[in-house]
Amino acid sequence: MKLRAIVAAVLLVTAACSPGSGEGGGGDGKSFEFWSFSGINQKAAVEEYKKKRPEVEVKLTEVGNAQETAQSLTTALAGGKVPDLVLIQGDDLPKFVEQPQNFVDLKTLGADEIKGDYLDWVMAQSVAKDGQILGIPTDVGGMAMAYRTDLFAAAGLPTDRESVGKLWPDWNAFIETGKRYTEKTGQPFVDNAATSVFYQAVNQGSQKYYDDKRELVYSTNPQVKSAFDLGIKAAQAGITAKLASFAEGWSAGMAQGRFAVVAAPSWMLNAIRSNAPDTAGKWDLATVPGKSGNWGGSYLAIPKRAKNPKAAWEYIRTMQSPQGQLEHFVKSGALPTTPSVYQDPQLTARSEPFFSGAPIGTIYTQSLLGLKPFYIGPDSTTIGTEFLNAITNVEENGGNAATAWDDAVRNIKTAIGK
Amino acid sequence: MSTTLAPVPVAPAEPPAPRVGTPLRERLAPYAYIAPFFVLFAVFGLFPFLFTFYVALFDWNPIGDQTFIGLDNFTRMLDDPRFWNATRNTVSIWFLSTVPQLFIALLLAHLLNHARLRAALFFRMSVLVPYVTSVAATAIVFAQLFDRDFGLLNWLLGLVGVDPVDFVGSTWGSHVVIAAMVTWRWFGYTTLLYLASLQAVPRDVYESAAIDGAGGWQRFRHITVPALRPVIIFTVITSTIGGLQIFTEPLLVSPGSSLTCGSVRQCQTLTLMLYEQGFGRYEFGYGSAIGVALFLMVVFVAAVNYLLSSRIKADR
Numbered sequence: 001m002k003l004r005a006i007v008a009a010v011l012l013v014t015a016a017c018s019p020g021s022g023e024g025g026g027g028d029g030k031s032f033e034f035w036s037f038s039g040i041n042q043k044a045a046v047e048e049y050k051k052k053r054p055e056v057e058v059k060l061t062e063v064g065n066a067q068e069t070a071q072s073l074t075t076a077l078a079g080g081k082v083p084d085l086v087l088i089q090g091d092d093l094p095k096f097v098e099q100p101q102n103f104v105d106l107k108t109l110g111a112d113e114i115k116g117d118y119l120d121w122v123m124a125q126s127v128a129k130d131g132q133i134l135g136i137p138t139d140v141g142g143m144a145m146a147y148r149t150d151l152f153a154a155a156g157l158p159t160d161r162e163s164v165g166k167l168w169p170d171w172n173a174f175i176e177t178g179k180r181y182t183e184k185t186g187q188p189f190v191d192n193a194a195t196s197v198f199y200q201a202v203n204q205g206s207q208k209y210y211d212d213k214r215e216l217v218y219s220t221n222p223q224v225k226s227a228f229d230l231g232i233k234a235a236q237a238g239i240t241a242k243l244a245s246f247a248e249g250w251s252a253g254m255a256q257g258r259f260a261v262v263a264a265p266s267w268m269l270n271a272i273r274s275n276a277p278d279t280a281g282k283w284d285l286a287t288v289p290g291k292s293g294n295w296g297g298s299y300l301a302i303p304k305r306a307k308n309p310k311a312a313w314e315y316i317r318t319m320q321s322p323q324g325q326l327e328h329f330v331k332s333g334a335l336p337t338t339p340s341v342y343q344d345p346q347l348t349a350r351s352e353p354f355f356s357g358a359p360i361g362t363i364y365t366q367s368l369l370g371l372k373p374f375y376i377g378p379d380s381t382t383i384g385t386e387f388l389n390a391i392t393n394v395e396e397n398g399g400n401a402a403t404a405w406d407d408a409v410r411n412i413k414t415a416i417g418k
Numbered sequence: 419m420s421t422t423l424a425p426v427p428v429a430p431a432e433p434p435a436p437r438v439g440t441p442l443r444e445r446l447a448p449y450a451y452i453a454p455f456f457v458l459f460a461v462f463g464l465f466p467f468l469f470t471f472y473v474a475l476f477d478w479n480p481i482g483d484q485t486f487i488g489l490d491n492f493t494r495m496l497d498d499p500r501f502w503n504a505t506r507n508t509v510s511i512w513f514l515s516t517v518p519q520l521f522i523a524l525l526l527a528h529l530l531n532h533a534r535l536r537a538a539l540f541f542r543m544s545v546l547v548p549y550v551t552s553v554a555a556t557a558i559v560f561a562q563l564f565d566r567d568f569g570l571l572n573w574l575l576g577l578v579g580v581d582p583v584d585f586v587g588s589t590w591g592s593h594v595v596i597a598a599m600v601t602w603r604w605f606g607y608t609t610l611l612y613l614a615s616l617q618a619v620p621r622d623v624y625e626s627a628a629i630d631g632a633g634g635w636q637r638f639r640h641i642t643v644p645a646l647r648p649v650i651i652f653t654v655i656t657s658t659i660g661g662l663q664i665f666t667e668p669l670l671v672s673p674g675s676s677l678t679c680g681s682v683r684q685c686q687t688l689t690l691m692l693y694e695q696g697f698g699r700y701e702f703g704y705g706s707a708i709g710v711a712l713f714l715m716v717v718f719v720a721a722v723n724y725l726l727s728s729r730i731k732a733d734r
Contacts, residue, residue, distance in 0.1 A: 071697055074480050074481055074700065075480070077480070077481045078480040078481055095481075095700060096481070098482065099479070099481045099482040102481050242566075243567075244674025244675065245674070246674070247672075247674040248558075248561065248562070248565070249565055249566065249567050249568065250674075252567075252568055253567065258567070382699060385675070385678075388675075388681075389675060389678065389681040389682065390681070392674070392675070392681035393681040393682050396584065396587050396681065397584070397587050397588065397681065397682065399682070414498060414499065414500060415500075415699075417494075
């Protein structure tokens with residue numbers, strides 16, 4: 001009897017906690033709560049906004065890294081106190097786009113007027129099935145290859161960024177260049193095959209794991225298969241340092257010059273600076289094989305139960321306008337998502353001494369212009385991780401390359417059930 | 419740790435049996451005094467525990483639909499090779515960490531109990547240092563010791579001409595690394611538990627055994643081990659329960675792919691898989707089902723331990 005009473009009580013509490021209870025609004029409109037990631041200096045942008053709108057109070061919380069922020073947001077949406085404005089990383093966004101009822105449709109606040117300011121394929125990722133707009137993009141990664149000019153010179157390779165870009169018009173040429181480098185020096189050429197080759201190549205297609213009707217095609221899409229084969233080829237060519245991106249050995253290897261090339265979206269530049277401060281001036285940036293590519297980017301969204309959605313929207317309007325993103329780029333190097341400023345002299349003139357004076361504004365924005373929108377779905381991250389793991393297994397653990405594709409597809413079926 | 423007991427409080431006079439006339443407030447007071455623990459336990463212990471069983475019956479998206487699917491999560495789990503892989507890994511890591519840990523602790527406790535040990539307090543306290551060190555710090559240091567490219571261990575192997583070993587990349591290697599961390603963290607705590615109950619053994623027993631010609635090993639085998647039998651059983655149970663729930667070490671050992679603990683899930687344990695499903699994929703229902711399975715395993719192991727220990731007690 002007692003147990004039954006407890007269970008009944010539990011069920012009651014559960015019912016009371018279920019999400020979706022309560023509507024938003026009702027705040028004072030003079031302040032709003034803003035959840036962001038740590039490590040990207042969001043404080044600077046908020047300070048900037050305070051100068052423009054001194055009457056508005058912004059309560060900024062740096063929740064944790066991008067993933068932790070998304071987890072906290074999930075918990076909050078499921079039944080806690082939600083912020084008025086939240087920054088969501090592109091990788092975490094699809095899970096929220098699948099459940100648009102948790103967020104304010106930004107069209108009701110006027111998103112239709114500004115959505116044309118942003119790259120169409122970036123914008124497309126925050127639009128739900130029914131057309132609801134969940135988020136406004138704040139930045140994108142773009143893509144370039146960072147390489148060590150001193151190590152290239154020692155291997156008898158050209159060192160200026162034009163000629164280096166010409167070494168690898170496509171990924172096969174990239175792998176061949178790697179073989180030349182490794183033969184000459186006996187050292188690995190690139191950090192790893194999974195992230196620096198497969199992950200970039202698969203993002204250059206016109207479709208990825210889903211087709212335009214949002215149906216899963218990861219196992220039948222020839223673009224995915226050929227990117228995977230490139231990854232396996234790079235893994236078997238003996239040109240990789242077998243260091244997983246962001247692992248400790250990877251950071252140490254970067255500082256010690258264990259590899260000469262790393263795939264570098266714009267936000268990676270800060271990682272290279274802080275991992276390998278002694279290599280200042282020895283790096284340069286060349287175009288990515290296949291010319292275009294993107295890795296990363298974030299969005300600002302407003303949860304449904306937000307108390308001050310209007311104040312949060314004002315912030316988005318002001319800070320994420322083309323001019324606002326340009327100012328933020330000049331300060332922090334975060335790449336704008338608004339193509340109208342890509343020719344602005346403030347953007348094209350910026351050069352990075354750490355990377356031999358590379359004009360990052362030009363290099364990265366050019367990598368974005370050829371990209372086509374493809375649908376990123378709720379299982380995209382899981383599918384990508386399984387493919388990455390399969391290539392890493394061949395690269396690091398001597399896994400069987402012949403069965404790697406079939407193993408990966410089987411693992412994906414197990415993981416997502418379809 | 420020490421044999422001195424706190425002074426026994428003088429028993430208060432027998433309280434008068436509550437009469438019918440005692441005010442309600444007074445009769446409820448004791449419950450109010452113990453309430454804080456039970457309220458907190460109900461909120462943070464009992465409720466999540468029961469709620470897990472409930473969620474396990476659903477396809478539960480924390481921010482989306484929650485559909486009742488009965489036992490589907492459990493049938494899926496039994497068909498899931500990842501679940502069995504995680505179970506194997508958990509048992510393997512548990513075995514590799516518990517057995518050496520208890521042996522080391524037993525020997526150390528015997529040595530630390532030696533009558534002629536100088537600076538005994540210093541040595542007794544210093545075995546506890548790994549236990550008070552944060553798991554994360556331990557994990558980072560061990561991951562570096564066992565690192566493939568820059569690790570101290572591979573450097574030493576290189577000195578004698580052995581090729582570098584990728585410990586974390588291989589199945590057995592990653593299990594050994596994690597087991598080493600667990601052993602390192604817990605051996606001191608277990609040693610002190612053993613030492614505490616060893617001190618209850620009268621010293622004359624050892625002395626008379628020595629007079630009768632028993633060597634160090636014989637004294638260890640015939641006095642120390644039998645005296646410690648109850649506490650050995652206790653530590654086996656606690657380290658089993660702890661070992662089945664191991665999480666932080668495997669999460670931190672493979673920073674490249676932390677949720678799977680390596681590219682082929684070579685050291686993913688059950689709790690790590692639970693976390694991957696729940697917080698990586700937001701499949702709370704499936705994650706809860708794994709939690710329920712883990713609970714049943716712990717109950718099973720505890721029951722076996724209980725039966726064994728009551729048989730041993732009956733034998734004595």
